[in-house]
Every structure is written in structure tokens, then in C-alpha cells.
Amino acid sequence: MAPDAPPVIDVDGLTRRFGQLTAVDGISFQVGRGEIFGFLGPNGAGKTTTINMLCTLLKPTSGRATLAGHDIAREQNAVRQSIGIVFQDPTLDEQLTACENLEFHAMLYNVPKAERQSRARRVLEMVGLTSRRHDRVETFSGGMRRRLEIARGLMHYPYVLFLDEPTLGLDPQTRSAIWEHVHELRLQYDITVFLTTHYMDEAENCDRIAIIDKGKIVALDTPGALKHEVGGDIITLRSTEAARLLEEIVEKFGLEATTATAPGDGGPAGERLHLEVPSGRTFLPRLFRELEGEILSVTVREPTLDDVFLRLTGRQIREETVDKKDAMKTRIRRRRRMVGH
Ligand SMILES: Nc1ncnc2c1ncn2[C@@H]1O[C@H](COP(=O)(O)OP(=O)(O)O)[C@@H](O)[C@H]1O
Ligand SMILES: [Mg+2]
Known part of the structure; x- marks a missing residue:
């Protein structure tokens, strides 16, 4: 973003x-413009x-936000014209083929006719659905529908793309193919991307x-800077007496440590205990020499965003998986709102 360019999203x-519930x-x-946020x-x-x-689908209780300079509460139409949205829930037409779904969407968004087919080809390739392009969506598996849904969201190159x-739930290859495409869109069209993920x-x-x-x-920065804040290395110990070890570590080394239970913990593999140290290599020998509690296993690694989250909240993100029932509720609410407008 140019230093004095107005922000594309301002909240x-x-x-x-x-x-x-708040x-x-x-x-x-x-x-900023062209940012992937x-x-x-x-x-x-x-x-x-x-x-x-x-996206103007829900009214704020308080506070304000603008998108491309338009107020989300007062200028809904202008906001909607500036955005593309890819939600998880399928809104594809079952009776149409993959290609038809894409071209229909492109038409709604005024993509020039000459470009519709070439864009459709490109996004289908990206999500690995080229060979099924002339099949009706009703014959598609759940995963295939998801991929087509994403492909469709990328058909018109909106000013801001919400994902x-x-x-x-997608496999790693499809995930990285989608990311490649998102990066490409940004390069070519200076598209701004706002996405959520866990x-x-x-x-x-x-x-x-x-x-x-x-x-x-709770934090906002580049991935690198966030990880840098954690600093040093992360040591993870497994022990059946994690609570006692924790006390011992605090007392002997003056370090902050946290216990975190992951699914499957507490069994014979014991509980996990995380430590942040400036250098894992030099700290480990000391740890083994001085610690009395029993350690079952040790790993040392560089910090990840999960460590950042753990440090900020005391919990791990991956403990919390998306609940199917919750996803269903979200879907129903959103459909009601769409109809309401
Ligand atoms: N329409 C609604 N009515 C009541 N509670 C809601 C509604 N939408 C979301 N929530 C609740 O608000 C919280 C945040 O939900 P959500 O924004 O869907 O979280 P996330 O997308 O991060 O998983 C959750 O506790 C959810 O149950
Ligand atoms: Mg959600």
C-alpha cells in the first residue's frame, strides 16, 4: 500500500x-489496496x-466501517458492488453443469462475454475439475462442490475478495493450488483479499x-513479526506429571511455561508442556541435568503462529475444530439474511 493511499477496508x-453474547x-x-489480510x-x-x-449481510451493533470508501451501514449497494464473496456453504445450481454455473455467475457480474470461457477454463483447471466441466453439479461429491464454489468466487475479479x-476440509494440493491463484490475482489485478482461517x-x-x-x-502484524515476538525456540515436553514439572521449571529456570492438552493427551503419552527459550540447543542439556520430574519425550522447534496464539490466549487453535452443528447454524442464519434483503 502506498503510504498515503486511503485504506480499502477501514474498521x-x-x-x-x-x-x-458479544x-x-x-x-x-x-x-490496504492489494493486501492479503x-x-x-x-x-x-x-x-x-x-x-x-x-459484506453488509449483518448490521453492526455499534462502531463503523468503510469499504472502498463506502459506509457498510449506509451505502450497502455501493459496498456490494465492490466485493466478491466465497462462503463455505454451497449456493451452486445443481441442475447446471460446472461450466454453466461459472458462466452464469460471470454474466451476473458483467464479465465480458469474450472472457467468460477463458476464465472458466482457468479456474476449473485450478480446482481440478476440468474433466468434469460438462457434468451437472448434482452428480458432484461434497468436496467437488466446494472446489467449484471457490472457483466461482474467483470468476469476476472483484475489488475486494472475501473468503x-x-x-x-480440502486436501493440501487443492489448498496450495487455490493459494497460488489468489496470489496471482493480487499480482495481476491488485485485488485486496480478506480471509478467515483457523x-x-x-x-x-x-x-x-x-x-x-x-x-x-489480540495481535495484528505480519506472520514473521508475530512469530518473532515469541522469539527463540519452543521446547515441548511430554510428561505424566506436567503440573509438577511446570512448577519446577518456573522455580529453577525462572521461565514461563504453559501446559496444553491436545486430543489424546493425558493417556500413556502424558500431558504437554511448552517452554520458550532463547536457544533450544544450549538449554536442553541444562534441563536434563537439573530437572527431577520424569520426561517422556522432548521436541525443539522454531515458533509457529500456533505458539503465538498459545502465548496470547493460553489455548491452542487446533484444539478447537469446527463443529458441524455450528457450521449448519451459520448456514441457516446466512440464508435467512440473504432472503431478508
Ligand atoms: N445470528 C446469531 N445469533 C446468535 N449467536 C450468533 C449468531 N451468529 C454468530 N453467533 C455466535 O457468535 C459467536 C461468533 O461466531 P462466528 O462469527 O460464527 O465465529 P467464527 O466464524 O470465528 O467461528 C459464536 O459464539 C456464535 O455462536
Ligand atoms: Mg466462521
Whole structure:
């Protein structure tokens, strides 16, 4: 972004309550032209609620936001004309073929006729559906529908593209193919991308990330800078007496340590304990020499975004998987809103 260019997305104190629950709690941030900006957070953090407000599908309780200079509450039509949205839930036409779905969408968005087919070909290739392009969507598996949905969102090159958990449940090859395409779009068309994810490695693709937890932004920076804040190396110990080890580590080394239980922990493999140290290599020998509690296994690695999240919230993102019932509820709510407008 040019230093004095106005932000494409400008959010100030945006808040949304549902009864007693504050789903999005006074968030503020700005996204510049051509930026890939990510919201990273566990299930229920408020990511979809934020996207829905920015896309004008949901009214904020308080606070304000503009998109391409248009107020999301007062200039809904102008905002909608500037955006493309890829949601998780299928809104494809079952009776049409893959190609027809794409071309129909391109037509709605005024993509020039001469370009419709070539774009369709390109995005189908990207999601690996070229050989099925003339088959009706009703014959597609769930995964194939998801891929087509994403392909469709990329057909018209919008000013701002919103992607809500775009690659949830997709295999790694498809995920990286989609990312390649997103990067390409940005290069060619200077498109601004706002996406949500709870995949750490996916967030690494973003220029900047806001880490969101319980409706609040707890950190906002480049992936590199966020990891740098953790600093040093991460040592993970497994022990059946993690709580006792934790006390011992705090006492003997003056280090902050956290325990984190992951699915399957607490069994014979014991509980996990995380330590941040300036250098794993020099610290480990000391640890073994001086620690009395029993250690079952040790790993040392460089920090990831998961460590950043753990440090900020005391929890791990991957503990919290997207609940099917929750996804269903979101889908129903969104459909109601779409009809309501
Ligand atoms: N329409 C709604 N009515 C009541 N609660 C809602 C509604 N939409 C979202 N929520 C709640 O708000 C919180 C944030 O939800 P959401 O934005 O979907 O989180 P995320 O997308 O990060 O998983 C959750 O606790 C969710 O159950
Ligand atoms: Mg969501």
C-alpha cells in the first residue's frame, strides 16, 4: 500500500452483539489496496460475524466501517458492488453443469462475454475439475462442490475478495493450488483479499494477520513479526506429571511455561508442556541435568503462529475444530439474511 493511499477496508470499533453474547467486540483495523489480510482464530472467535458485517449481510451493533470508501451501514449497494464473496456453504445450481454455473455467475457480474470461457477454463483447471466441466453439479461429491464454489468466487475479479474459511476440509494440493491463484490475482489485478482461517499454515500466506479470540483482536502484524515476538525456540515436553514439572521449571529456570492438552493427551503419552527459550540447543542439556520430574519425550522447534496464539490466549487453535452443528447454524442464519434483503 502506498503510504498515503486511503485504506480499502477501514474498521473502527466494530461491535456485534447477539443478546448477551458479544460476538465481535470493538475491533479496529485497516487493510490496504492489494493486501492479503487474514483473520486467524478458533471456532466461535467472531470471524464470520465480522465478514458478514463487512459484506453488509449483518448490521453492526455499534462502531463503523468503510469499504472502498463506502459506509457498510449506509451505502450497502455501493459496498456490494465492490466485493466478491466465497462462503463455505454451497449456493451452486445443481441442475447446471460446472461450466454453466461459472458462466452464469460471470454474466451476473458483467464479465465480458469474450472472457467468460477463458476464465472458466482457468479456474476449473485450478480446482481440478476440468474433466468434469460438462457434468451437472448434482452428480458432484461434497468436496467437488466446494472446489467449484471457490472457483466461482474467483470468476469476476472483484475489488475486494472475501473468503470465509476458503479451504476448510480440502486436501493440501487443492489448498496450495487455490493459494497460488489468489496470489496471482493480487499480482495481476491488485485485488485486496480478506480471509478467515483457523489453519496456521494458511495464515502464513497473508501479508498481515489479525489474531482474533472471543471477539477481540489480540495481535495484528505480519506472520514473521508475530512469530518473532515469541522469539527463540519452543521446547515441548511430554510428561505424566506436567503440573509438577511446570512448577519446577518456573522455580529453577525462572521461565514461563504453559501446559496444553491436545486430543489424546493425558493417556500413556502424558500431558504437554511448552517452554520458550532463547536457544533450544544450549538449554536442553541444562534441563536434563537439573530437572527431577520424569520426561517422556522432548521436541525443539522454531515458533509457529500456533505458539503465538498459545502465548496470547493460553489455548491452542487446533484444539478447537469446527463443529458441524455450528457450521449448519451459520448456514441457516446466512440464508435467512440473504432472503431478508
Ligand atoms: N445470528 C446469531 N445469533 C446468535 N449467536 C450468533 C449468531 N451468529 C454468530 N453467533 C455466535 O457468535 C459467536 C461468533 O461466531 P462466528 O462469527 O460464527 O465465529 P467464527 O466464524 O470465528 O467461528 C459464536 O459464539 C456464535 O455462536
Ligand atoms: Mg466462521
